[in-house]
Amino acid sequence: MISIENQIVLVTGASSGIGAACAKIFAKGGAKLILAARRVSKLDRLANELADTKLIASASDIHLVELDVRDRPAVESAITGLPETWQNIDILINNAGLSRGLDKLHEGNFQDWEEMIDTNVKGLLYVTRAIVPAMVSRGRGHVVNIGSIAGRQAYPKGSVYCASKAAVRAISDGLKQDLLGTPVRVTEIEPGLVETEFSNVRFHGDAEKAQNVYRGLTPLTADDVADVVYFCATRSPHVNISEVLLVPTDQATATLVHRNEF
Numbered sequence: 558m559i560s561i562e563n564q565i566v567l568v569t570g571a572s573s574g575i576g577a578a579c580a581k582i583f584a585k586g587g588a589k590l591i592l593a594a595r596r597v598s599k600l601d602r603l604a605n606e607l608a609d610t611k612l613i614a615s616a617s618d619i620h621l622v623e624l625d626v627r628d629r630p631a632v633e634s635a636i637t638g639l640p641e642t643w644q645n646i647d648i649l650i651n652n653a654g655l656s657r658g659l660d661k662l663h664e665g666n667f668q669d670w671e672e673m674i675d676t677n678v679k680g681l682l683y684v685t686r687a688i689v690p691a692m693v694s695r696g697r698g699h700v701v702n703i704g705s706i707a708g709r710q711a712y713p714k715g716s717v718y719c720a721s722k723a724a725v726r727a728i729s730d731g732l733k734q735d736l737l738g739t740p741v742r743v744t745e746i747e748p749g750l751v752e753t754e755f756s757n758v759r760f761h762g763d764a765e766k767a768q769n770v771y772r773g774l775t776p777l778t779a780d781d782v783a784d785v786v787y788f789c790a791t792r793s794p795h796v797n798i799s800e801v802l803l804v805p806t807d808q809a810t811a812t813l814v815h816r817n818e819f
């Protein structure tokens with residue numbers, strides 16, 4: 558196991574769910590955090606919480622970046638404009654992502670499609686393209702991409718989200734091949750059902766529909782996923798965990814779940 562102490566870790570989508578849980582576990586390990594998302598007020602709150610719970614010495618030990626990963630010029634200037642002491646990113650956690658809608662493909666909403674593809678695929682590519690060159694030239698780095706079980710198995714009404722996560726799988730696989738011969742590691746984490754803001758976002762704020770996704774089963778928590786990310790990041794430098802599929806015990810495939818009905 559290697560130490561995370563003083564490693565610079567950039568987490569996209571750190572304002573909620575899995576990204577926020579990654580921030581917490583890496584802070585606990587002594588990392589220096591760059592937290593990025595659009596809702597900077599939530600990042601502020603998280604930084605204060607980490608300081609209040611003594612996971613970091615003070616909120617100013619975290620660098621916050623207001624960032625929409627869909628905006629390529631903004632991604633490039635956010636990375637090139639990092640203060641010098643924050644530039645040597647050791648670990649990139651490409652977590653920002655979302656689903657929008659649950660519709661048959663032939664009835665799908667174009668805006669939902671654009672948002673998923675622009676965020677989950679193009680945004681991840683922009684951030685990776687901005688950060689990995691310096692990892693290669695410094696001879697150190699680790700890219701962790703948050704994919705999904707949906708990238709392995711499509712499900713009804715989910716084809717565009719599933720396609721975006723299949724792209725994350727292909728990008729992770731291809732990046733690992735492109736980085737062969739460098740010490741830079743690539744990991745893709747593929748969770749099943751995790752209870753976060755994810756379903757609320759998918760159903761455009763319909764809380765009842767969102768809760769129904771997890772009805773009668775015990776989903777993964779964001780901390781469960783962050784634990785696995787942390788495990789992968791702390792293996793010896795010669796060990797590359799390329800892919801991890803983790804699901805709740807109550808889930809077997811993307812569509813086959815066990816629910817206790819009351």
Ligand code: NDP
Nearest residue numbers: 570572573574575594595596625626653654751753754755
């Ligand atoms: P949340 O909705 O809780 O968190 C999503 C995060 O992504 C938020 O911090 C949000 O921040 C950020 N985000 C969304 N769009 C953008 C954008 N354009 N630019 C920057 N940040 C953005 O969901 P999860 O924590 O569950 O999702 C995290 C990742 O995990 C996603 O990639 C998701 O696809 C994946 N995943 C989730 C599963 C689940 O069941 N929950 C299962 C498998 C994978 P903000 O809105 O402030 O910008």
Ligand code: 8X3
Nearest residue numbers: 705706707749750811
């Ligand atoms: C999120 C998991 O099954 O809701 O990627 O698509 S699922």
